[in-house]
Amino acid sequence: MTKVFISGHSGMVGSALVRALKLNDNQFQVITRTRTELDLCCQFSVDKFLSLEKPEIVINAAGRVGGIYANNTFPAEFMRENLLINANLIHSSFQHGVQRFLNLGSSCIYPRDAMQPLVEKSLLTGSLEPTNSAYALAKIAGLEMCRHYRNQYGVLFHSAMPANLYGPGDNYHSKNSHVLPALIRRFHEAKLEGLQEVMIWGTGKPKRELLHADDLAKALLFLLTIESPPDWINVGTGKDQSILDLAKTVKSVVGYEGKIVHDLSKPDGTPVKRLDVSLLNGLGWKAQISLHDGIESTYQDFLEREENGTLRI
Numbered sequence: 001m002t003k004v005f006i007s008g009h010s011g012m013v014g015s016a017l018v019r020a021l022k023l024n025d026n027q028f029q030v031i032t033r034t035r036t037e038l039d040l041c042c043q044f045s046v047d048k049f050l051s052l053e054k055p056e057i058v059i060n061a062a063g064r065v066g067g068i069y070a071n072n073t074f075p076a077e078f079m080r081e082n083l084l085i086n087a088n089l090i091h092s093s094f095q096h097g098v099q100r101f102l103n104l105g106s107s108c109i110y111p112r113d114a115m116q117p118l119v120e121k122s123l124l125t126g127s128l129e130p131t132n133s134a135y136a137l138a139k140i141a142g143l144e145m146c147r148h149y150r151n152q153y154g155v156l157f158h159s160a161m162p163a164n165l166y167g168p169g170d171n172y173h174s175k176n177s178h179v180l181p182a183l184i185r186r187f188h189e190a191k192l193e194g195l196q197e198v199m200i201w202g203t204g205k206p207k208r209e210l211l212h213a214d215d216l217a218k219a220l221l222f223l224l225t226i227e228s229p230p231d232w233i234n235v236g237t238g239k240d241q242s243i244l245d246l247a248k249t250v251k252s253v254v255g256y257e258g259k260i261v262h263d264l265s266k267p268d269g270t271p272v273k274r275l276d277v278s279l280l281n282g283l284g285w286k287a288q289i290s291l292h293d294g295i296e297s298t299y300q301d302f303l304e305r306e307e308n309g310t311l312r313i
Helices: 012-022 043-053 068-073 075-095 130-153 179-193 213-224 243-254 278-283 291-308
Strands: 002-007 028-031 057-060 100-104 156-162 164-166 197-201 210-212 232-235 259-263
Touching: 002 012, 002 043, 012 028, 012 164, 012 213, 043 075, 057 075, 068 075, 068 130, 075 100, 075 130, 075 156, 100 130, 100 213, 130 156, 130 232, 156 213, 164 179, 164 213, 164 291, 179 197, 179 243, 179 291, 197 243, 210 213, 210 291, 213 232, 232 278, 243 259, 243 291
Parallel strands: 002 028, 002 057, 057 100, 100 156, 156 232, 164 210, 197 259
Antiparallel strands: none
């Protein structure tokens, strides 16, 4: 049985990976640790853990994440924590003989003005989006570390770049969440309070590609079956929609009947962000969960967690 350590297992992506791996529990032994049990920002703690557990595979789903507000407000923390997590896990995995390290990047690491859709080779060819450059630089460092360790030492360390993610267990913080969970919470509370309108940031014109966390988990398990994967590969649906259209979909799913208005004092962020997923599709994997179905199931999860007191807010 293959021992797999999932960092960040309690987050949205990590928990999706745990669910997916446990469907194959005759093949994988899943290892997890909470933040109080393992400080990923401490090299000594990571070294000690990996030397004792000796996992054959490490999937790095840990990191400090957030939307435009969080990235703008705490860039130092976003950069420092993500740099430390990546550096500690990658180097210690190499030192302790981890056979395969699968690192998660992000679609925000691509240059702001890169040609759409975003292809893997456009990485590091231009300036980053200023609103999340600190986070993006830290994630780029992780990708580059994996690439250089692979080239220099022959280890199978590689990365996947997912589109904007959503799904069960998302973070619904009123200021620090990403666009979809922020919209779900906003429309839900407006419905309960009988508000006449819901405000969305900016013009609503920027376009985003959204990928369900369960689809990402399946894609990552698929990548583990590839004997010689690319150094980094995009994971997404290959489809995008405007923030305004996304808001309209959430409004419909939640059942809110008021109107949508715009706060033009807030930034739009990157104008367009859609991944070219032809490389992954060519290997034999495609996303399965439609956006509407994914939002419906995510909203149901939101309601259940709100009722039982486990909602991340």
